[in-house]
Amino acid sequence: MANESVPQADNPRELLASVRDLTRQVRAAQRGTWFPLLVFAVVTLAAIPVYRFVPYLDVFGRCQSRPDHTVCPAPNPAVLAYWTVALVLAYAAIAAFYVRQSRRRGVGTAIRPYITAGVVLAVLMAGVSVWLMFHPVLPVPADVFAVDRGEVEIGPAGWLVNALTSPMAVIGLALLVLAWVERHRLLLAYSLGFLAVGVIIGSRFIHATSRWFFLPQLLVPAALLLAGAAAFALFRPNAEARA
Template structure:
């Protein structure tokens, strides 16, 4: 048995700096936001044929306000409903599989479970909200959990958009940014939500009764997600050589 030099642990301050540096490296190694962004962007593009060639049904409710009465109808797309419910759950399963394989390959643990649970939970809430909206047309006043939904209110319109698939995707991405401690992803997600919830159309609109009236909304949302995916993938590829050195 021979004696050899043992590296000095250094001062407590140096040790703390080393722990912080290692924590940052682990977090960067865990990050893979480009994959869920890209996958969800492709799913958003995949919703275009479902919306265009879906099976539309009308649900009508009668109302009376004083001497005025009539009917308010909600048109729902069965194919789009089935598509988003199935696609989001499958997407989060694929993201979970990707994250586990990636973490095993790199030898770094991943905390993707909260994101997957939040994504599936939000998808389930989206399904419940869609079913509720079919039987409660937005043209009438409704009350839910003490909150009165006035059809003329901008808050009501915002809540209906938030319950749409684009809003559900954004909320789940906020959870992912929290899990990964990724400020860049949080900033991107807030920008994405601002554009899809306002909504911002960049001057591109298609009015009803055109069967393509939904196209600007889906295309813009998909483009944002895909561009974000490319941006995060490029940023990660640039950082990797510095981290490996």
Template sequence: MTHESVSPTDSPHDLLAAVRELTRQVRVAQRGTWFPLLVFAAVTLVAIPVYRYAPFVDLFGTCRSQPGQTVCMTPHPVELGYWTLALVLAYGVIAGFYVRQSRRRGIGTPIRPYVITGVALALAMAAVSVWQAYQPLLPVPADPFAVDAADIALSPAAWLVNGFASPIAVIGLALLVLAWVERNGALAAYSVGYLVIVVAESSRFIHSSSPWFFLPHLLVPAAALLLGAAAFALFRPAAEVQP
């Protein structure tokens, strides 16, 4: 990153403009937007075999079984554990990337608020999921096998809690904090669009007997994250590309 020297004869207006331009250049040089998106895309894709092959442990005692079919009214404990651990580790990797980038470029990056917020959101997601196991947003039917997914109606409040408490949405909420940290309007717009997509997707019930029924809930956000990572990497300003 370069900056122009300031002449003693410059007016206060010129000095203020130079300071603002230097501040803008520093903020651009601090950015590494593509990397968090790539990390979370990888975390989301790795979740696919976890969802498919992890054995279910009826930790909360809410599962009902009949020949060839099991219905559980609570989150999958292994999936919940995966997301909590994976998100915390992901924020550690992201923090390491930004610290290394800062040392290489000689410009500090205020990444701590993003990492702290991300970890806090991951832990809050786990806490809300456990709370819903004991305080379900939907009444537990006496015969869950007789209930069709199309007949399930969520109130607006329950729809929002169910959507924003999902691990996929938690990623988007933390991205909004990253947009604030980087003063990145493009990332803010992307994060809002991402949240709209994933909240709508996570709140949609899929009625299927296939063991791969969950794929849309993971592939859609993973694709959005990969496309976002590619776009932010491709269109990085020159000040961001040069160490």
């Protein structure tokens, strides 16, 4: 790809068309869309044992005991720590992949904005989540059942803040940046759909006695990420697949 040159054209219009065609080929060669999706799918599946087996660590002393249950205003800090560290490591792996791909194909990729945005969003997720422990969307000591009974009102802004601090929403927001970096319309559509799923999942309160209640929150996004990775890998443009 790096050795290709713009073909000779008889007039400016043909030259412009040739340049545009070469630009599309370069953009196709720069793309590695399937890899970030695969990495995030693995990170999501790896979170299952953390959700299931790590006990709630009330490191901020925010949980309150009731006669029949305990109310905590935020997710398990251990789970939050997992997602923060896992996402940062995921972006490091993605950056290494794109650098290696650029060297192999001889075409540079402006991946820095995506990596920077992803790391910043992961850190913001952790910071806002800690802030919500002391300024919860759901008032404490009220429980989640009070929300359903209409005894506790949560405005749209509260629901949105709660949803956007979920790991899936953070991944979806970063994918929007990747779609912009790669000038990838299909990835843009996919990212918007995944972000919508992430917001819906992140804004739901789940009432369940099973210790596996969280599985849909992880398996549904993981399935979408795996399907997206497979689709983008299988249906790459020929120029990208040969590079």
